[in-house]
Amino acid sequence: MSQLWHWFVAAIEAGLEWSRAVTGSAGLSIILFTVLVRLLLLPLTFSQMRSMQRMQALQPEVERIQKRYRNNPQKANEAIMKLWREHNVNPASGCLPLLIQFPILYGLFLALRTFSSGAFLWIPDLRHADPYFVLPILAGVTTYVQMKTAMTVTQPQQRTMLVLMPLMLTFFAWSFPAGLALYWVTSNVFSIVQQIWMNRQQPAPAPAGKGKRGHERGIS
Known part of the structure; x- marks a missing residue:
């Protein structure tokens, strides 16, 4: 495992x-590295987005x-939960794109220790924390917006995650190198x-009537 992790950081x-x-x-x-990583994750991300679209269609x-x-x-x-299972909906799918990037973040944290960084915009050195706290605030705000656009908040656990995740990321970005933020x-x-692009496409079909009938049979 240590060799695999060493290879991951080296990559x-x-x-x-x-x-x-x-x-x-x-x-x-x-920024370019980030875009390339997200392009590699596109197949998984699109699958999760379709699941969230089905959840939104089932909201009524x-x-x-x-x-x-x-x-x-x-x-x-x-x-x-029974209704979601019938329609292959995962209520946590909106958070998965965030969670799957944590190993990448940690690997990037290790890589920044040897990365020959320099000044970028207002930041003197990306290996150190943002001295003006702009990136930590942006990290928290964009995390909230990203989760809000991806999630249909119906459960208390989801509402808690919608608040805690941006706060947690703001704290991390405040303490860690600006390159991570x-x-x-x-x-x-x-x-x-x-x-936004996915939301403008034709929503994934969700047979609400069928789901309702199946649900009523299951709870009658």
């Missing part, structure tokens, strides 16, 4: 050095379930644009 270092040679800038190299049925079992939250949650902000902007 990130090589990617940063290559992108720096192409762009001539340490900051632009991280979810609201009917919540109204029907408003005095029995446990029964309502069970019925909603730049990666995260770029990744979030990529995700937001990608989600």
Whole structure:
């Protein structure tokens, strides 16, 4: 495992050095590296987005379930989970693009220790924290917007995640090298644009009527 991790970090270092040679800038190299990573993750991301679209299409049925079992939250949650399973919906899929990047973030953190960085915009050195706290704030704001555009918030756990995740990322970006915050902000902007583009496409079909009938048979 240690050798595999060493190879992973070495690959990130090589990617940063290559992108720096192409762009001539340490900051632009991280932005280019981020875009390349997100392009590699596109197949998984599109699959998750389709799942979220199905969840949004099923939202009226979810609201009917919540109204029907408003005095029995446990029964309502069970019925909603059953409905989502019937339509192959994963309620946590909106968070997966964030979670899957944590190993990349840690690898980037290690790679930045040897990366020949320099000044970028207002930041003297991307290996150190942003002295003006602009990137940490942008990291938190863009994380919130990214999650908000990707999630249909119906459950208390989702509302908690929608608040905690941006706060956590703001704290990390405040404490860690600015290069990490730049990666995260770029990744979030990529995700937001990608989600907006997906939302403008034809929504994934979700047979609400069929889901309703199947659901009613399951809970009758």
